[in-house]
Amino acid sequence: MLGKSSDLSGLSVLGSFAHPDDEGFGSGGTLAMLVDRGARVSIVCATNGDVGEISDPALATPENLFQVRQEELREAMAVTGIQDVRFLGYRDSGMDGTPDNDHPDCLFQAQPDKVAERLAEIMVEVQADLVLTHDPTGGYGHPDHKMVYEFTTRAFPLAVDALTAGESGSGDRTWGPQRLYYVCFPRSNFRRMWQQMKELGLEPPFASQMVDSIGSPDEAVTTTLDVSAYVDIKRESLNRHRTQMRLDGAFAKMPEEMMREIMSTEYFTLAFPENANISVDLLAGL
Numbered sequence: 001m002l003g004k005s006s007d008l009s010g011l012s013v014l015g016s017f018a019h020p021d022d023e024g025f026g027s028g029g030t031l032a033m034l035v036d037r038g039a040r041v042s043i044v045c046a047t048n049g050d051v052g053e054i055s056d057p058a059l060a061t062p063e064n065l066f067q068v069r070q071e072e073l074r075e076a077m078a079v080t081g082i083q084d085v086r087f088l089g090y091r092d093s094g095m096d097g098t099p100d101n102d103h104p105d106c107l108f109q110a111q112p113d114k115v116a117e118r119l120a121e122i123m124v125e126v127q128a129d130l131v132l133t134h135d136p137t138g139g140y141g142h143p144d145h146k147m148v149y150e151f152t153t154r155a156f157p158l159a160v161d162a163l164t165a166g167e168s169g170s171g172d173r174t175w176g177p178q179r180l181y182y183v184c185f186p187r188s189n190f191r192r193m194w195q196q197m198k199e200l201g202l203e204p205p206f207a208s209q210m211v212d213s214i215g216s217p218d219e220a221v222t223t224t225l226d227v228s229a230y231v232d233i234k235r236e237s238l239n240r241h242r243t244q245m246r247l248d249g250a251f252a253k254m255p256e257e258m259m260r261e262i263m264s265t266e267y268f269t270l271a272f273p274e275n276a277n278i279s280v281d282l283l284a285g286l
């Protein structure tokens with residue numbers, strides 16, 4: 001559900017994600033909707049995606065992948081209508097338990113307070129009313145996703161504190177961060193997708209032993225958004241992440257109807273304010 005007003009020109013939104021392309025899978029339709037309705041949307045990406053896949057050697061090399069993926073994100077966001085794209089510049093930490101976790105420049109090795117303070121500064125700079133980020137599971141457990149969840153969650157109250165400290169004492173507050181949402185991938189959706197792909201003779205992108213643990217617990221979802229009107233923009237935006245889109249991959253082989261169904265709904269957990277009785281509406285009270 002959405003707020004009653006169709007005009008969101010007074011709303012500022014910040015999406016805080018770990019890698020180029022993370023913004024698209026779980027919230028690409030929501031971002032497109034927000035832009036379409038006039039909101040100012042900014043994206044901050046913690047890493048450059050340095051150790052991601054290279055779908056075609058003609059697109060990038062391991063040495064320049066970080067530059068290519070930065071440009072891919074800018075192109076993807078241009079499709080969505082977002083011009084304000086920022087990078088914190090950390091190295092991709094790779095999957096859990098890999099040697100990339102130990103690289104001194106990777107996000108996994110970053111000082112938590114330093115990253116949280118930088119994110120808070122950005123929230124204040126763009127005057128974010130609504131912040132979107134990864135959920136505690138990291139979707140499929142990627143350490144960078146979990147770190148960005150942690151850092152963004154830390155940053156949110158820091159932004160509130162910075163605003164309070166900067167007030168003149170008049171009590172007049174023209175802006176303040178009001179909503180923090182985690183982007184979710186419900187566990188039951190992963191199970192259903194895994195089963196459908198097996199029935200179609202497609203190899204799912206995750207192992208069968210992960211089916212019962214990957215994604216967010218269904219009960220964590222507070223907010224569901226129908227983004228079917230924005231699926232085409234969402235897909236075109238995702239397709240700009242060329243290095244990460246394998247033409248022979250499982251998603252590329254999905255039937256059109258199945259792909260549209262998967263992409264037409266996005267899920268969120270309301271993290272702040274806690275216990276709010278407005279969680280069914282992404283924009284309630286904004």
